[in-house]
Amino acid sequence: MGVNSLVKVLALAAPLTLMGSSALAGPVASGFDTTTLPRNDDSSTGAISPGFSMNFFGSTYDHFYVNNNGNITFNSALRAYTPFGVGAGYSGQPIIAPFFADVDTEASASGLVAYGTGTYAGRDAFGVTYPRVGYYDLHGDPLNTFQVILTDRSDAGAGDFDIYFNYDQILWESGDDSGGFHGLGGTSAAAGFSNGTGAAGTYFQFAGSLVSGALVDGGPDALVSHTNDAVTGQYLFQVRNGSVVVPPAAGSVPEPASWALMLTGFLGAGAALRSRRRRTASALA
Numbered sequence: 367m368g369v370n371s372l373v374k375v376l377a378l379a380a381p382l383t384l385m386g387s388s389a390l391a392g393p394v395a396s397g398f399d400t401t402t403l404p405r406n407d408d409s410s411t412g413a414i415s416p417g418f419s420m421n422f423f424g425s426t427y428d429h430f431y432v433n434n435n436g437n438i439t440f441n442s443a444l445r446a447y448t449p450f451g452v453g454a455g456y457s458g459q460p461i462i463a464p465f466f467a468d469v470d471t472e473a474s475a476s477g478l479v480a481y482g483t484g485t486y487a488g489r490d491a492f493g494v495t496y497p498r499v500g501y502y503d504l505h506g507d508p509l510n511t512f513q514v515i516l517t518d519r520s521d522a523g524a525g526d527f528d529i530y531f532n533y534d535q536i537l538w539e540s541g542d543d544s545g546g547f548h549g550l551g552g553t554s555a556a557a558g559f560s561n562g563t564g565a566a567g568t569y570f571q572f573a574g575s576l577v578s579g580a581l582v583d584g585g586p587d588a589l590v591s592h593t594n595d596a597v598t599g600q601y602l603f604q605v606r607n608g609s610v611v612v613p614p615a616a617g618s619v620p621e622p623a624s625w626a627l628m629l630t631g632f633l634g635a636g637a638a639l640r641s642r643r644r645r646t647a648s649a650l651a
Contacts, residue, residue, distance in 0.1 A: 392534035392590055392599040394513045398493030400482030407470045407502060409434050410443030416492030417483055418518035421525025421608040422460055423561035423568050430462075432481050432494050434471065436555070437463035438514065447502065448544040448553050452560040453571035460562045464514040464531040465581075465589070467555035468502040468541025475506025486530070489517040501549050502541030508549055511535045512589070522606060529559065529603040529610075533589040536582050554578045557589065559603070559610070570603070570612050 403409060413429040420427050422440065431443040441459040447468040452461055471478055477497035484491055493515040500506045511534040519526040538549025545552025558571035574580030574587025581589050594613045595602040604611040 392511075393532040393597050394495065394497075394511055394534040395486060395493065395515065395532065397484045398482045398491075398495050398513070398515065399480035402478040402480045403432070403434055403471070405472045405476070405478065406434055407472055408445045408447050410445065411481070412443075414481070414492075416516055416518075417490060418520060418527065419525050420516065420527045420605070422605065423610070424608045425460070425561070426525050427460075432479070434479055435469050436465040436467055436496060436512070437461055438494060447541060449540075449556040449576065451556055451571060451576055452558045453569050453575075454564055454566075456560050456562070456564045456569065458560075458562050460560065462514060462516075462529060462559040463557055464533075465496070465510065465512045465536065465555050465557055467539060468544050468546075469496065469499050469510075470502040470504060470541065471499055473500045473504045473506030476500035476509065477511075486515050486517050487528070489519065489528070491515050491517040498535075501538050501546070502543055505538075505542075505549065508537030509535070510538055519604070519606075525608070527605050529605065531557065531589075531601040531603075533599045536589050539578065539582050550582070551578045555581055557581065567609070570610065 403411065411432040414432060415429045427440050430438045430440045432438050433444045435444070435447050437444060439459050439461050444459070444461070449466040450456070452463060469479070470476070476499050479494065479496055479499065481492070481494040484493060486493065493513060495513045496510065498509040498511050500509055513532040515530040515532065517528045517530070519528055539554040540546030540549060540552040554576055556571065556575035558569065558575060560569035572581070572587065572589070574585065579585050580587040583590050590599045593600055
């Protein structure tokens with residue numbers, strides 16, 4: 367069976383094998399929804415302050431940008447939609463990505479990306495929630511629900527904070543312009559974080575990132591069915607004195623250096639802006 371045929375079979379089987387695997391009963395927390403991004407494709411917020419400072423690999427930040435495509439960045443907004451790896455070999459701006467893929471909330475069935483401040487695990491926190499969001503182009507089925515929460519841990523030290531990745535449902539992994547078919551295959555989602563240098567000890571990428579079928583519900587590295595802190599579907603990373611503590615976990619291991627060989631093509635594809643897509647279609651109409 368060819369690759370395209372296999373992807374089509376997986377896509378058609380998805381409603382049967384995946385839709386029932388998550389009932390939105392995972393660790394994604396309510397709240398953190400004071401503000402929502404309007405329905406969009408590839409948009410981002412302006413600079414947002416979480417209300418506390420964060421020492422992330424030796425650089426201290428008091429603001430960041432929430433990007434529609436499943437990540438937050440520190441130096442500027444990121445409109446890249448085809449995911450690229452954030453492990454060894456990545457060179458770019460600092461990023462924290464619970465699920466970097468081509469989120470598109472323009473379909474009426476899709477939820478809107480929401481964010482805001484609150485309290486989590488007894489700490490002041492800032493959270494970004496992607497509640498039942500769709501994917502490009504205008505797809506509202508299937509849908510993903512995931513979240514990133516940053517908590518203030520200045521009680522432990524100046525600039526210390528915790529990163530929580532929470533997952534309730536991951537049923538798609540790629541958009542149409544990333545080579546996906548019915549949300550599967552192509553250049554699949556990546557999850558993790560990096561200070562943007564690619565140097566050893568400055569990044570972490572989940573096993574299964576960029577691997578078709580790996581991170582979705584039922585996959586070998588399914589985000590909803592693994593953990594590193596005893597809460598299924600939740601991953602906790604403690605940032606202390608600028609360094610991130612990465613505990614061992616099934617389905618969540620440090621990225622091997624071999625990913626660097628894959629990044630050359632992915633970085634070029636992911637850096638392109640959406641302007642080439644619907645504008646091209648309009649020009650041909």
